[in-house]
Amino acid sequence: MFSTEKEMSVMFEKYLKANFGNAYCKESQGLFGVPDFVFYAKQKQAVLIISFELKLKNWKKAAKQAFRYKSFSNISYVVLSSKITNTALKLFEKYNIGLAKFDADRCFEILHKPKLGTPYSESLNKKLIETITSSRKKSKNIETLVR
C-alpha cells in the first residue's frame, strides 16, 4: 500500500513513462480542476487527451473531479490504490469515467475502460492543446486505455 498520494504519484509517473511514453503534463493549472496527469497523443490533425486523477481513498470525490476533466479531455481516469465495490463501479460506467487500480507493486489494472468522447468545452480543450502543440514528446500504447 502507498502511505501517501505523493508516493503513489511518483510511482505512477514512472509507470506511465515506461508504458505509455513521456507525453504528459503534471498538475496542469487553469482548466476545470487540476488533474494529477494529463496524457496526450498526437494523431494526424487531432490530439487525444487523457486525464488521470490519483486517489488513495474517497473514490466519489475522485469521480467528481474526473468528470470535470471531461470538459477538456477525451477520456478521464480515476486511479485508485485499492479495489472498490460493484456499486461504485456502476457510477464510473454511468458517467463514462475510466477506473483503474494501481498498487505498490506497480500493477496497473483497468476496471472500467471508457469510450472515447468529445471534450465538453471546446475552449478549454483548445487552451490545453495550445500548451502542448510544440511538444515533441512521444506516446505509446494509448489504445489500451480506450474502449
Added chain:
Amino acid sequence: MKVYHQTGFREKWNIESFLDGVGNGLIFSPINIDADKLLALDIKLKKSGFLDPQLYLLNEAKGTLHTYPYFPGNLKPDFATPDLDNSHIQLAQLCVNYQIKNDFEYLIIPSRYYTDNPTTYFAQSTDYFVTPFCDYVRENKIQKKTLLSVIVKTIMLSDEEKRNEVLNWITGHQNIEGVYLIFENNFTSKQIKDFDYLLNAIKFIKVLKDNQMEVHLGYSNTESLLYSIAMPDSITVGSYENLRSFGIKRFQDLAITQMRPPNARLYSTQLLQWIDYEYIQAMKNLMPDYADFFDDSEFRPLMFTPEFKWHFAKPEPYKHYFYVFDRQIKSFPATQEGRIEKLKGIIKNALVLFKKIEDKVLLDDNSDGSHLPTWFNVINAFQKEITK
C-alpha cells in the same frame, strides 16, 4: 420584501440594473466609491438606499474609505479604540451629516468587527456609536429612520446565552427602527448546508420581527430565500461572492496576493443554485433540453451563444442574477404560510430537476443540490416551532 443591491467593486453593474427597474435600492460601499463621487451621484439612486458605513475595523484605510469625513484616520492619523473616548461624538456627527447630505432612505449606525468580541463589546458599541448617533439625530430633529448595523457571528447563533445577549442589546435601544443585519459567513462551501446555523438565523430574524423591528439582511446569497420565511423587510443581491457573503477580509488592507480567479457561474431560480459554467457546457453536450433549466432574461440570448466568453468578471451573469432573483423574491407570497409552502414547492421541484441533471452530469458539491434537503428540513423545523 424589498431587494437591495449590495454594491462593491463594479457598482456600475448594480446601478445600471437598478435603473432598469431591478431591485428597490442600493447599499453603498465606501471602500469602493469615493465620498465625493457618491455625493455627486444622482439623488434618485440614493433616496431609496443607504450607506454601509464600514467602520468594521475602525481605522483600516481600505480602498476609498479614507475619503469619508467620518473615517477616524481623518481625525487623527493613528486613531485607535481609546481615542473613541474623546472623539465618539464628533465621529457620530460626521457620519450622520454625511448620510444626511446624501439624502439616503435610512441612517445607519456603524458597527465594529472583532474576531472575538471583547466582553465589553455591547457596552462599548452603545457608548461609542448608538448613543452619540441617536442623540445627534434627536437633537437635530432628523426625521429619517435609523438602522443599527449588527454583525451576527456564528457563536451568537449557536450559543443561546450569546444569542439572547445580542438580541437583548438590539431590542433594548429606543429611537432605532430596525437593523441592518449581517450574518458572518465562515463556511467553505458556496451554499450554507448547516441545519442549526440556518434554523437559528431564521429564528433570530423572527425574534427581531416579533419586536416590531425592521430587518434588512445584508450580504445575503441564495439562502435569503430561506430567511424570507421569517418575514424580513429586505434582502440583498450582490455580484461577486464577497458581496453575497460577509467576511472581514474584504475590509482589510492586505497586500495583493495572486489568487486563482473563480469560475463563472449562472444562477437558476428553478435549481436554487449557481451552476459552474463548465457544467452548463457538459449539460449542453449531454442534455438536449439543458437550456430549460435556466431562466429567461435579456442577457440569456448572449450568454448562450457559442461566441460568449464566460468569465467571472463579465457583467451578464450577474445582471441576469439580479433580474431573475429579484423577480423570484417578488413572486413570493406576502403571508408567512404562503411563503413557506411556495419555497417548499420550489425546493421539491429543484430536487427532481437535480436528479434529472445528475442522471447525465456528475456535479460537484458547489454546483449540486446538496444544500436543498437541509433547507427543506430547516423549513419543516421552523414551521413546527411557529405552529406550536
